[in-house]
Amino acid sequence: xxxxxxxxxxxxxxxxxxxxxxxxxxxxxxxxxxxxxxxxxxxxxxxxxxxxxxxxxxxxxxxxxxxxxxxxxxxxxxxxxxxxxxxxxxxxxxxxxxxxxxxxxxxxxxxxxxxxxxxxxxxxxxxxxxxxxxxxxxxxxxxxxxxxxxxxxxxxxxxxxxxxxxxxxxxxxxxxxxxxxxxxxxxxxxxxxxxxxxxxxxxxxxxxxxxxxxxxxxxxxxxxxxxxxxxxxxxxxxxxxxxxxxxxxxxxxxxxxxxxxxxxxxxxxxxxxxxxxxxxxxxxxxxxxxxxxxxxxxxxxxxxxxxxxxxxxxxxxxxxxxxxxxxxxxxxxxxxxxxxxxxxxxxxxxxxxxxxxxxxxxxxxxxxxxxxxxxxxxxxxxxxxxxxxxxxxxxxxxxxxxxxxxxxxxxxxxxxxxxxxxxxxxxxxxxxxxxxxxxxxxxxxxxxxxxxxxxxxxxxxxxxxxxxxxxxxxxxxxxxxxxxxxxxxxxxxxxxxxxxxxxxxxxxxxxxxxxxxxxxxxxxxxxxxxxxxxxxxxxxxxxxxxxxxxxxxxxxxxxxxxxxxxxxxxxxxxxxxxxxxxxxxxxxxxxxxxxxxxxxxxxxxxxxxxxxxxxxxxxxxxxxxxxxxxxxxxxxxxxxxxxxxxxxxxxxxxxxxxxxxxxxxxxxxxxxxxxxx
Ligand SMILES: [Zn+2]
Numbered sequence: 001x002x003x004x005x006x007x008x009x010x011x012x013x014x015x016x017x018x019x020x021x022x023x024x025x026x027x028x029x030x031x032x033x034x035x036x037x038x039x040x041x042x043x044x045x046x047x048x049x050x051x052x053x054x055x056x057x058x059x060x061x062x063x064x065x066x067x068x069x070x071x072x073x074x075x076x077x078x079x080x081x082x083x084x085x086x087x088x089x090x091x092x093x094x095x096x097x098x099x100x101x102x103x104x105x106x107x108x109x110x111x112x113x114x115x116x117x118x119x120x121x122x123x124x125x126x127x128x129x130x131x132x133x134x135x136x137x138x139x140x141x142x143x144x145x146x147x148x149x150x151x152x153x154x155x156x157x158x159x160x161x162x163x164x165x166x167x168x169x170x171x172x173x174x175x176x177x178x179x180x181x182x183x184x185x186x187x188x189x190x191x192x193x194x195x196x197x198x199x200x201x202x203x204x205x206x207x208x209x210x211x212x213x214x215x216x217x218x219x220x221x222x223x224x225x226x227x228x229x230x231x232x233x234x235x236x237x238x239x240x241x242x243x244x245x246x247x248x249x250x251x252x253x254x255x256x257x258x259x260x261x262x263x264x265x266x267x268x269x270x271x272x273x274x275x276x277x278x279x280x281x282x283x284x285x286x287x288x289x290x291x292x293x294x295x296x297x298x299x300x301x302x303x304x305x306x307x308x309x310x311x312x313x314x315x316x317x318x319x320x321x322x323x324x325x326x327x328x329x330x331x332x333x334x335x336x337x338x339x340x341x342x343x344x345x346x347x348x349x350x351x352x353x354x355x356x357x358x359x360x361x362x363x364x365x366x367x368x369x370x371x372x373x374x375x376x377x378x379x380x381x382x383x384x385x386x387x388x389x390x391x392x393x394x395x396x397x398x399x400x401x402x403x404x405x406x407x408x409x410x411x412x413x414x415x416x417x418x419x420x421x422x423x424x425x426x427x428x429x430x431x432x433x434x435x436x437x438x439x440x441x442x443x444x445x446x447x448x449x450x451x452x453x454x455x456x457x458x459x460x461x462x463x464x465x466x467x468x469x470x471x472x473x474x475x476x477x478x479x480x481x482x483x484x485x486x487x488x489x490x491x492x493x494x495x496x497x498x499x500x501x502x503x504x505x506x507x508x509x510x511x512x513x514x515x516x517x518x519x520x521x522x523x524x525x526x527x528x529x530x531x532x533x534x535x536x537x538x539x540x541x542x543x544x545x546x547x548x549x550x551x552x553x554x555x556x557x558x559x560x561x562x563x564x565x566x567x568x569x570x571x572x573x574x575x576x577x578x579x580x581x582x583x584x585x586x587x588x589x590x591x592x593x594x595x596x597x598x599x600x601x602x603x604x605x606x607x608x609x610x611x612x613x614x615x616x617x618x619x620x621x622x623x624x625x626x627x628x629x630x631x632x633x634x635x636x637x638x639x640x641x642x643x644x645x646x647x648x649x650x651x652x653x654x655x656x657x658x659x660x661x662x663x664x665x666x667x668x669x670x671x672x673x674x675x676x677x
Pocket of ligand 1: 146147148149150151154159160161162163164
């Protein structure tokens with residue numbers, strides 16, 4: 001294998017239109033972090049690069065939907081995600097963003113260089129244009145019926161129902177997502193990267209020279225290459241993005257997939273004035289960590305761009321993962337079907353390693369995999385607590401108890417001792433081999449096998465019994481257990497950085513690096529350690545039930561969104577409407593009606609009078625939060641007796657398909673008794 005002087009690790013730039021979820025973490029950021037930490041432990045020259053991808057149509061669409069600017073959208077999610085990554089211990093050297101000035105300059109210069117070298121094809125074509133909104137409709141600005149599955153809400157770039165990638169002209173009955181109207185065709189000029197020109201080179205570079213790439217990555221590349229590559233547009237008619245730096249290109253920006261990977265270069269520039277040695281020296285090994293949806297961009301398009309530019313190195317490996325599902329359903333930002341990192345960190349304080357462990361242990365490395373809260377709980381309680389935590393705790397507590405926290409000397413070793421010690425270096429080798437091949441699940445399993453070995457060793461040798469008859473023997477047992485513990489502190493550090501940092505502190509071995517692992521005398525006789533505390537704690541059933549409940553509510557809300565609206569009732573006359581007397585009022589007292597689930601007895605100030613009304617809102621709010629709230633009331637509805645209470649009038653509520661109710665309230669505070677009409 002070729003040897004390298006330094007490593008450049010990139011992690012796919014997350015899109016700044018939503019928070020980070022467990023699918024992102026399992027697919028990209030946990031593996032890239034494990035690998036980066038491993039290289040650092042080896043003392044390698046390594047930098048880890050990431051940042052927010054802040055351009056592209058999903059961001060402008062979200063801004064339009066929320067009535068804010070695209071900059072406000074990306075500011076919100078950049079800050080949220082940057083902090084969540086930091087709090088989760090993802091050790092990027094820089095988390096930059098593609099709206100930075102340095103990125104605009106870098107991306108523009110990159111485009112200019114290719115433009116001046118004549119690497120682009122300039123081509124006019126007809127594209128959909130919204131005459132009412134006065135703009136071209138790129139990608140997701142156009143919707144219509146999918147020609148493959150009939151989904152009426154397919155996008156101009158993809159049908160999310162059947163997964164087919166589309167171009168806008170494939171859609172039947174296209175419509176603009178801005179005005180809703182039918183678009184017209186209009187001619188527009190764009191720049192294309194002729195990928196077909198790079199096809200023979202890509203075939204050789206990937207299919208012959210990188211047969212070591214993961215089979216899911218290699219297979220997808222081969223399938224793209226076998227289909228034949230076409231020129232690909234690198235510009236778009238949009239007003240959000242890096243402007244195309246060519247005269248006469250007003251109103252055009254770089255296609256987000258042209259500018260995003262250049263973001264790795266700009267982030268490196270921002271990080272260090274020495275950036276060129278990481279990008280332009282063949283002694284640098286560049287690794288892209290990505291999800292499977294990005295394979296074509298990182299293995300075909302970006303390498304073709306780098307090759308066209310001419311002065312940059314190419315990736316040595318692109319260890320893409322498949323997708324993680326959640327409770328047997330595809331993770332989706334738009335359907336809110338996800339475990340969001342910032343919410344996990346708030347709900348499980350101090351438990352970063354529990355999630356890192358669960359996500360690595362069932363990472364979708366070779367095929368899609370499923371995350372369930374039950375499995376997460378089992379991984380934490382049955383593996384981290386019961387195996388790893390238990391072994392470390394017993395070793396430290398017994399050393400403290402029998403030897404006052406001082407590492408004892410080993411006496412004569414029996415066969416069991418010798419084979420246990422020999423297993424340490426074998427397991428270290430297994431962890432390392434798997435890490436080097438980007439098989440993180442297996443690497444973690446091998447490291448955990450060392451903890452299993454330690455647990456078994458203690459259970460078999462029973463030092464707590466032997467201490468009475470043979471204290472010398474216990475010295476040997478704990479000496480060996482302590483060597484296993486110290487090795488775990490090193491081997492598990494890339495996977496469980498928070499816990500292993502604590503363990504290193506307790507063992508007083510902050511300076512040991514990866515190469516030290518495997519040896520059987522990491523803790524010398526007489527070395528002082530502290531007794532530590534419990535490293536992991538159990539996750540209780542109710543915490544898991546709370547999370548499952550949250551998902552069930554999401555599911556219910558999604559179902560409610562998808563149900564059809566009730567048909568309109570028969571017409572009434574204006575006079576009939578006018579007979580209803582609806583007024584604004586304020587709730588002054590609230591009390592749940594005993595022995596009912598839904599009913600709340602409310603005292604309401606209408607300005608006409610203060611009256612009692614029974615309302616079916618009790619499942620959706622508490623009595624304490626109601627006083628002071630303004631509502632709308634039909635005041636002339638004939639009084640009714642409900643559960644023995646005379647209810648005078650009715651409070652207006654809106655009810656969705658799932659039965660969820662909410663008050664109809666005046667947008668601004670208004671005098672009680674004001675008519676609603
Ligand atoms: Zn479809």
